[in-house]
Amino acid sequence: EIVLTQSPATLSLSPGERATLSCRASQSVSSYLAWYQQKPGQAPRLLIYDASNRATGIPARFSGSGSGTDFTLTISSLEPEDFAVYYCQQRSNWPPLMYTFGQGTKLEIK
């Protein structure tokens, strides 16, 4: 099973600042990595797929990068609505097929 480790667990920043979130895979996932945003009481929302492609309707301040085992989600200038929990997710095809999520990074207002 591929394990995804996110860091930091909590990130305290102010609106307007730049946020950098990390996701590390225990083995290569190529570019098949997604990022989701989850706000309290809501379902997650797809932000980034294939490591660097923004999903439909996602603002340009969100960007993703990386391949292999190291990935980054960057929010260039934080808006008040960006404070939430962020998860990375991958799918491994080696039998058995399996999806795993990172444990999440909570982005909180400083």
Next chain:
Amino acid sequence: QVQLQESGPGLVKPSQTLSLTCTVSGGSISSGSYYWSWIRQPAGKGLEWIGRIYTSGSTNYNPSLKSRVTISVDTSKNQFSLKLSSVTAADTVVYYCGAYDSSGYYVDYWGQGTLVTVSS
């Protein structure tokens, strides 16, 4: 746009079987465009994939839950379902249904989630 809605009992007794249904609207479950999936989340914790089903009926399950999980599809009702047997308090979590995109890698659409409590 596809919309998903979970339904089912919010309270299940220990050792019994949890049954949830996800109703799909805004698209046909038979279209072949999505992999229909169940994902769960304990309160305040991370996400765990339970399993998925394709229109053909082909299924994949999380190995850690496989012995207790069955996912099925009812194309006539545009629904898919989850059954989880022998539940314990550890199965008290929010359950989401989701639609993985046609590549099967990413969840394009999510239901709102439903909390199931296991308690006598």
